[in-house]
Amino acid sequence: MKNIVAELRKERRITQEELAGAVEVSRQTIISLENGKYNASLQLAHKIARYFGKTIEEIFIFEED
């Protein structure tokens, strides 16, 4: 699963700490998410999408293996 969280965050000049606080996760989770090491749950994906005013599909790109 790819995502454009880092791009969106940088575009809006938001720090990882601020995004983490807004979606109520640790900063480490945001770092892992941006690096593609961790896949967000549906709930977290929803929170992030709502935070950026986009749909989940616009931020998280599903890739077949």
Add this chain to the structure above:
Amino acid sequence: MLLKLFVTGNFQKIRRWLAIIGLILMLLGLSAITISAVSSKSLESYAGGFYMGTGTGLVIAGLYMAVYYGIVLKNPAKSKKYEIDAKDERNRFIIQRACCITFALTIVFQYIGVLVAGMIHEIAFTVMQVVLAVEVFIFIITNFILQRIH
């Protein structure tokens, strides 16, 4: 660390409960120390040491829990930080995975222990077999209950 897995729902309620559990652990520890001190003559030396050691450990752990959850985490900023950290899905995933790996490795090492004990001592062999069986039984029951809940 494992306690964080139990932090769900209303954190303030759970925080108070954790502080109370800390006090209970402290009392349990004090009881063990008292038993060790009062019955030092009737207890075997290794049992006395066990009571005293685990009792002291429980008093320290209980005191830490009571102070940390009852007083330190009353601070709203610290409390919020702890709650986010405890409810963080990646942290929970890692702790659950660590538990799973630990359990699997424990079973393997215990089985090796059973094999070794079988060659050395009959009672140790039986005790280790029972412990292994109880662990596997608890795993099956827990798995069954969780399958029903989720």
